Amino acid sequence: xxxxxxxxxxxxxxxxxxxxxxxxxxxxxxxxxxxxxxxxxxxxxxxxxxxxxxxxxxxxxxxxxxxxxxxxxxxxxxxxxxxxxxxxxxxxxxxxxxxxxxxxxxxxxxxxxxxxxxxxxxxxxxxxxxxxxxxxxxxxxxxxxxxxxxxxxxxxxxxxxxxxxxxxxxxxxxxxxxxxxxxxxxxxxxxxxxxxxxxxxxxxxxxxxxxxxxxxxxxxxxxxxxxxxxxxxxxxxxxxxxxxxxxxxxxxxxxxxxxxxxxxxxxxxxxxxxxxxxxxxxxxxxxxxxxxxxxxxxxxxxxxxxxxxxxxxxxxxxxxxxxxxxxxxxxxxxxxxxxxxxxxxxxxxxxxxxxxxxxxxxxxxxxxxxxxxxxxxxxxxxxxxxxxxxxxxxxxxxxxxxxxxxxxxxxxxxxxxxxxxxxxxxxxxxxxxxxxxxxxxxxxxxxxxxxxxxxxxxxxxxxxxxxxxxxxxxxxxxxxxxxxxxxxxxxxxxxxxxxxxxxxxxxxxxxxxxxxxxxxxxxxxxxxxxxxxxxxxxxxxxxxxxxxxxxxxxxxxxxxxxxxxxxxxxxxxxxxxxxxxxxxxxxxxxxxxxxxxxxxxxxxxxxxxxxxxxxxxxxxxxxxxxxxxxxxxxxxxxxxxxxxxxxxxxxxxxxxxxxxxxxxxxxxxxxxxxxxxxxxxxxxxxxxxxxxxxxxxxxxxxxxxxxxxxxxxxxxxxxxxxxxxxxxxxxxxxxxxxxxxxxxx
Amino acid sequence: xxxxxxxxxxxxxxxxxxxxxxxxxxxxxxxxxxxxxxxxxxxxxxxxxxxxxxxxxxxxxxxxxxxxxxxxxxxxxxxxxxxxxxxxxxxxxxxxxxxxxxxxxxxxxxxxxxxxxxxxxxxxxxxxxxxxxxxx
Numbered sequence: 001x002x003x004x005x006x007x008x009x010x011x012x013x014x015x016x017x018x019x020x021x022x023x024x025x026x027x028x029x030x031x032x033x034x035x036x037x038x039x040x041x042x043x044x045x046x047x048x049x050x051x052x053x054x055x056x057x058x059x060x061x062x063x064x065x066x067x068x069x070x071x072x073x074x075x076x077x078x079x080x081x082x083x084x085x086x087x088x089x090x091x092x093x094x095x096x097x098x099x100x101x102x103x104x105x106x107x108x109x110x111x112x113x114x115x116x117x118x119x120x121x122x123x124x125x126x127x128x129x130x131x132x133x134x135x136x137x138x139x140x141x142x143x144x145x146x147x148x149x150x151x152x153x154x155x156x157x158x159x160x161x162x163x164x165x166x167x168x169x170x171x172x173x174x175x176x177x178x179x180x181x182x183x184x185x186x187x188x189x190x191x192x193x194x195x196x197x198x199x200x201x202x203x204x205x206x207x208x209x210x211x212x213x214x215x216x217x218x219x220x221x222x223x224x225x226x227x228x229x230x231x232x233x234x235x236x237x238x239x240x241x242x243x244x245x246x247x248x249x250x251x252x253x254x255x256x257x258x259x260x261x262x263x264x265x266x267x268x269x270x271x272x273x274x275x276x277x278x279x280x281x282x283x284x285x286x287x288x289x290x291x292x293x294x295x296x297x298x299x300x301x302x303x304x305x306x307x308x309x310x311x312x313x314x315x316x317x318x319x320x321x322x323x324x325x326x327x328x329x330x331x332x333x334x335x336x337x338x339x340x341x342x343x344x345x346x347x348x349x350x351x352x353x354x355x356x357x358x359x360x361x362x363x364x365x366x367x368x369x370x371x372x373x374x375x376x377x378x379x380x381x382x383x384x385x386x387x388x389x390x391x392x393x394x395x396x397x398x399x400x401x402x403x404x405x406x407x408x409x410x411x412x413x414x415x416x417x418x419x420x421x422x423x424x425x426x427x428x429x430x431x432x433x434x435x436x437x438x439x440x441x442x443x444x445x446x447x448x449x450x451x452x453x454x455x456x457x458x459x460x461x462x463x464x465x466x467x468x469x470x471x472x473x474x475x476x477x478x479x480x481x482x483x484x485x486x487x488x489x490x491x492x493x494x495x496x497x498x499x500x501x502x503x504x505x506x507x508x509x510x511x512x513x514x515x516x517x518x519x520x521x522x523x524x525x526x527x528x529x530x531x532x533x534x535x536x537x538x539x540x541x542x543x544x545x546x547x548x549x550x551x552x553x554x555x556x557x558x559x560x561x562x563x564x565x566x567x568x569x570x571x572x573x574x575x576x577x578x579x580x581x582x583x584x585x586x587x588x589x590x591x592x593x594x595x596x597x598x599x600x601x602x603x604x605x606x607x608x609x610x611x612x613x614x615x616x617x618x619x620x621x622x623x624x625x626x627x628x629x630x631x632x633x634x635x636x637x638x639x640x641x642x643x644x645x646x647x648x649x650x651x652x653x654x655x656x657x658x659x660x661x662x663x664x665x666x667x668x669x670x671x672x673x674x675x676x677x678x679x680x681x682x683x684x685x686x687x688x689x690x691x692x693x694x695x696x697x698x699x700x701x702x703x704x705x706x707x708x709x710x711x712x713x714x715x716x717x718x719x720x721x722x723x724x725x726x727x728x729x730x731x732x733x734x735x736x737x738x739x740x741x742x743x744x745x
Numbered sequence: 746x747x748x749x750x751x752x753x754x755x756x757x758x759x760x761x762x763x764x765x766x767x768x769x770x771x772x773x774x775x776x777x778x779x780x781x782x783x784x785x786x787x788x789x790x791x792x793x794x795x796x797x798x799x800x801x802x803x804x805x806x807x808x809x810x811x812x813x814x815x816x817x818x819x820x821x822x823x824x825x826x827x828x829x830x831x832x833x834x835x836x837x838x839x840x841x842x843x844x845x846x847x848x849x850x851x852x853x854x855x856x857x858x859x860x861x862x863x864x865x866x867x868x869x870x871x872x873x874x875x876x877x878x879x880x881x
């Protein structure tokens with residue numbers, strides 16, 4: 001037997017995710033495997049002879065490389081002798097500067113790093129990230145790809161991503177031979193959107209390097225590194241080949257970042273019984289040993305694997321933090337789909353979003369999910385406003401700037417047209433004006449006309465293998481009048497010659513100033529220090545295009561008051577006989593003329609009176625002046641009512657049926673959700689009041705319930721109530737009112 | 746090189762001292778020069794001296810391994826693109842014998858690239874010990 005509740009819970013998106021019990025022997029453990037080694041280190045004659053229980057003679061490739069290059073022998077003995085809990089506390093302690101922590105960590109073995117991190121809970125790790133990340137100003141990276149590899153759409157999307165503030169834009173290919181075209185499209189597009197955006201095309205290493213040589217890309221994060229020798233060999237690389245590649249990119253002025261993460265070794269079948277966190281600590285020490293300035297980690301495409309296990313997200317956050325502790329730039333995942341559950345996805349994001357990382361995501365899909373050739377993506381273009389709101393809610397800089405539609409469309413047009421001109425000039429298959437128009441307005445590639453893919457691939461291969469470089473692209477843009485794009489791409493080439501952006505965590509701001517660990521070092525030392533969302537940036541993050549102006553809304557209510565229809569007769573007297581008082585608020589039909597639901601006060605009052613009439617009870621209208629509170633309006637009315645029953649009616653439409661003998665905050669029936677009341681509901685309120693007045697049985701009125709009304713209308717409610725409260729005259733007695741020309745409505 | 750903590754004059758002097766791999770000054774890298782056909786891809790190559798300078802900056806800021814990489818990169822500026830790709834290919838598992846790697850190291854040593862040469866010798870030894878090198 002299955003209860004309906006359990007059945008419903010089982011159908012929730014969260015239960016489409018995978019959860020398993022740990023099995024450390026095969027690598028299914030997140031942060032604690034019984035087979036993880038204990039930390040140890042022995043140094044003899046200036047060389048490491050034993051590390052984490054393995055003698056140097058038995059070191060595999062990874063251990064040799066780490067022992068040779070990663071660990072700072074000058075601090076190693078002190079670091080290894082310091083209790084792990086003490087180092088963990090240094091990480092969290094705002095009084096210990098970042099540099100001091102980096103020095104101690106520089107002497108730690110992989111097992112020591114894990115032991116340190118395993119002293120820390122989530123909150124402590126987030127504190128550690130806020131202090132230990134390299135660059136003070138957080139940033140974000142975008143994915144720009146599409147299923148059709150349509151160059152105009154790539155350029156338009158890259159331009160938009162650049163305008164939205166992404167510091168890096170990454171593309172890849174569905175068909176490898178498109179690589180040079182995709183790299184070119186996002187280069188031109190991004191530099192049309194905002195100068196200084198770093199771009200890359202994730203493809204096979206040799207192709208990637210050639211794109212860098214040609215100046216078509218400015219960074220590379222395709223350098224995967226692994227935790228074990230066998231995984232490296234299966235990946236067709238070694239620590240030395242990756243390190244050589246790293247130096248090769250730098251020799252051409254190209255920024256690089258390594259990539260690794262929890263779960264990858266296990267998926268490759270080479271976990272060797274170790275926890276994901278221990279294995280990632282090894283990969284990160286390889287990254288450091290190779291002299292990479294940074295890491296893309298946080299499990300990346302394997303995220304669902306650690307998430308299937310207990311403390312999986314803790315382990316993933318821990319690996320971000322270890323990278324930071326090693327002085328590495330961190331592009332902190334959140335790129336691959338992390339859950340079916342929006343709750344889980346958002347909660348996971350907060351682990352990086354709140355403390356801030358160098359790149360909160362290592363690829364936010366600035367495109368629709370089906371066009372994301374990186375495997376779908378965790379977030380996509382349709383979710384940008386969710387991101388904007390979170391930044392505004394928390395006063396957190398997540399690296400994406402809200403931009404009004406007209407500016408986005410202008411940037412998309414500029415990027416696509418610039419690329420069109422480059423294609424025409426360099427003899428590539430032409431991009432038509434129809435394609436440009438489609439690219440500007442497109443949601444995704446389904447809105448784009450098909451191209452001759454064979455011709456595109458041929459031309460892309462000519463670009464790849466011919467002599468052409470980015471200089472021809474700049475010349476074409478210059479000749480075509482795309483001076484700004486030409487100037488930006490030229491400046492990117494000049495920056496390669498300078499090389500400041502080879503330093504850790506480097507990005508460019510819109511004025512091509514490098515922000516890196518050297519020029520913008522994270523100086524977080526507790527409240528009032530480090531990155532604060534202030535001034536111009538805070539103004540940008542607040543400025544949601546959909547945020548409306550409450551002053552204007554309130555002013556708009558004053559338009560078209562119409563003829564007066566409710567007039568004062570004189571002071572209200574206590575009545576006798578069978579009547580119900582309809583007590584209205586001080587602003588009713590005067591300073592306010594409509595309910596929150598948009599109903600005209602005249603119609604509302606008419607409906608109530610009709611209802612009373614139907615119940616054969618006389619209606620008397622009274623205005624209450626001394627209060628704007630619905631319960632007190634009703635209560636005051638009841639004191640005057642011949643039957644003792646009154647209907648209290650606030651100007652925003654909230655209504656109560658009251659009786660003289662009740663205390664003010666009691667009632668017979670309350671209709672608190674004014675937006676859900678229509679004229680029929682008001683008529684029934686009148687009718688039910690008549691039943692109460694006559695002492696007849698009155699089944700409570702069931703009204704439509706809509707829990708979202710408050711979400712939609714709470715500001716309007718507050719503004720309307722404020723206006724009504726402004727009309728209150730504390731000392732004034734209730735007045736008897738009369739509807740003018742009541743018969744005609 | 747920075748927007749904080751450095752005198753603008755010093756910064757300007759630093760910029761003026763930068764030479765491209767081909768020996769040009771930064772202020773020669775203009776759109777006018779490009780238009781006039783005076784600039785070639787080599788003019789946008791970073792120089793050995795500039796990479797050594799970046800290495801020194803990284804080292805001074807406490808990034809020792811990054812500095813080492815930048816020094817290796819400084820040496821690699823002297824190699825043509827195709828040679829860089831060849832050496833990378835040889836370093837992949839099972840592509841070259843340890844002796845072949847040592848041979849490349851000797852070549853690089855002769856060409857004035859001692860750091861990359863040492864790095865290749867280290868790889869040759871590690872590959873030999875771990876059976877990663879191509880069998881002789």
